[in-house]
Amino acid sequence: MDSDTPESQFLTTDLQTLTLSTDPLTDQFGSLNDLAHELASLQDLATRGSWRSILDKVARARAQSLLNKPHDHLVYFTYNVLALTKLRRFTEAAAEIDSLEDLSSSRYRYEAYPKVYPNRVGSMVPFSLRWLDALMPIKLGRRQDGLDRLYCLLDFVRSKVKEKGEIGSVAVWKRREVFVINGIIGVHLNQKELSACLSLIKDLASRDHTDPVLVSKLGYIQMQMGDLEGAKSSFNVVQGLVEKEGQVGSEFRNLVSRNKALVYMVGKDYVSAVREYEECIERDHNDVVAINNKSLCLMYLRDLSDSIKVLENALERVPTVALNETLVVNLCSMYELAYVNHGEVKRTLSSWIARVAPDDFDSASTRI
Structure with a gap:
């Protein structure tokens, strides 16, 4: 049963990367639909998990020849690959990507179409397509190929950070650098390659030591390495940062509480951990990590009935937020422990x- 494991802190999908090309246009247009054909509709479907x-x-846009500009084709292509990936149709997604030329090809640059994009230069390849291209070998079981591509992507992003820094437009690329590094850390962490994780996260933290989320991630990795005192030190820094900046929102206050709870869990002080998670849930009823981990702590305290109620109530109250594979796997494991007829309950x-689930929800998590 997984709790708030360090892996979960890095394996994320940022929907903001879906629509931004490598040379962002969104600041020049009033809406997503000005950026590409009916892009707002695609983004809405992605947000709702309607893959x-x-x-x-x-398919309909292609069949009806609704995509008139080269970049429209690339944007729709990216959403198609993303949808296939979300639906775990990795072989089809890989075949789609392989149908393209090298993403650095001149045909994917605005200046190749001067009549369509007058006075515009740069690549029209969405960043998320580069991300999916790097990630695909890992999805197909070719981990080393995927890591090589991810590190190449990191080099590409860093070259853009340097380039954009010289002309004063660097914020988007710095966020993408953090995004890619988090992805790489997740891959290393999955194989317990903790030294590589520590090196990468320390590099990030050295450049932005005032980010509570980043310092928390350093603490999670230290905890994985068995360096509990180092983790405590990092978590204390996080608390100091939040208090110093006067962060009163639930997001950062819950981050501090979840860090404290993790330390309690490692020390098997589940009563204190439950108290911290309850404070998180009181501040934010949608804090699924706190909900899931409170349930696990109650189970460790042999209060299986209440641990089940915590998860069931969360699913009933906020299904769109609480419905994730980790929570469902844990709930079904508890059913197996609690009920003789657990098969019927799981069905x-x-x-x-x-x-109610989005298209990409893994139905196998119920283990029927």
Whole structure:
């Protein structure tokens, strides 16, 4: 049963990367639809997890020749690959990517179409397509190929940080650098390659030691390495940063509380951990990490009935937020421990999930 493991802190998908090209245009237009054909609709479908609808929309746009500009084709191509990836159709997604030329090809640059894009230069390849291209070998089980591509992507992003820094437009690329590094850390962490993780996160932290989330991630890695005192020190820094900046929002206050709870969990002080998680949930009813981990702590305290109630209540109250594979796996594990007829209970849960879950939810998490 997984709790708030360090891996979960790095394996994320940032929907903001979906629509931004490598030379962002969004500041020049009033809406997403000005940026590409019916882009707002695609973004809305992605936000709601309607990946099959995206495949249908892309197919219809292609069949009806609705994509008139080269960059429209690339944007729709990217959403198509993303949808296939989310639906775990990795072989099809890889075949789509392989149908393209090298992403650095001149045909994917604005200056190759001067009549369509007068006075515009640079690549029209969405950053997320570069990300998916790097990630795909890992999804297909070719981990080393994927890592090589991710490190090449990191080099590319850093070259853009340097380039954009010289002309004063660097913020987007710095966020992408952090995004790629987090992805690389997640891959290393999955194989317990902790030295590589520590090196990468320390490099990030050395450049921005005032980011509470970043310093927390350093603490998670230190905890994985068995350096509990180092983790405590990092978590104390996080608390100091939040208090110094006067952060009163639930996001950062909950970060501090979850860090404290992790230390309690490592020390098997589950009662204190539950108290911290309850404070998180009181501040933010949608804090799924706190909900999940409170349930686990109650289970470790042999209060299986209440641990099940915590997860069931969360699914009933905020299904769109709480419905994730880790939480469902944990709930089904608890059903197996609590009920003789757990198969029937899990089938009821599975039927409910089928009605409310996004397209990419892994139905195998109910283990029926």
